[in-house]
Amino acid sequence: MAVVRSVVLFVLAALAEIGGAWLIWQGVREHRGWPWIGLGVVVLGAYGFVATLQPDAHFGRILAAYGGVFVAGSLAWGVVADGFRPDRYDVIGALVCLAGVAVIMYAPRPA
Template structure:
């Protein structure tokens, strides 16, 4: 599997996890109801499945690396969905997380 395909899987996973969490948040905190909550729970389940499609067999490595994508994706989602404006420290932190993700997931290893 190429790095590009693996990275794309991380993006898809982030869309389902962050989107699912956002739907639950909207359902509960913004009183949009059980339909939003249910859709969020389904999306979170799909996220769990998408994460299993990564080529690396080590759960801990995949989830640790995904954490960097989650951080950056959460800031992007907040910007698009809620008008949140990340400041430079948010952006620097997200860049650090993505660099960490790349090291954890894609550094050459001896097998």
Template sequence: MTLARSLLLFVLAAFLEIGGAWLVWQGWREHRGLWWIAAGVAALGAYGFVAAFQPDANFGRILAAYGGVFVAGSLGWAMVVDRFRPDRYDVIGAAICLVGVVVIMYAPRG
């Protein structure tokens, strides 16, 4: 599997998990209804399958690395969907998390 495919899987997984959680939030907290919640649950389930396509066989490693993608992706989602403006500490924290993703997933191992 190529690096580009692995990165694409992380982006797709982030979209499904963050989007799914957002749909559940909208359905419940914003009273948009059960269809929104159901769509969110389906997206969250799809996230689990997408994550399983990562090349590394270690679930813990994949999930740990995905955590960094989730942090950065959540801020990106909030900026686009909710018009959230991250401050410099949000950006620095997300960058640190993404460096962690690179180390966890793509460091050379013997």
């Protein structure tokens, strides 16, 4: 059950960080204005709180693993929100990153 909770938290963190960055991108690069930028800043702040809910107590481990989630999530966000089509190397790279997440977070460790 701890693994399921951790995975859900990683997904929520990815949505918050990537979504917040995307909102800022829209506000600045697509000239949608300050309301988009402000909302992006708030959503990015929420990411910081979600990360603290991970069951593992080691900040470095969680953020290192989240890096892999961020890579895969960013590509997925691009597909859904921007019509981006990843090539096979994007997909392979994302899978390698997710394998790294699994090793970092869920490998058996002595208690």
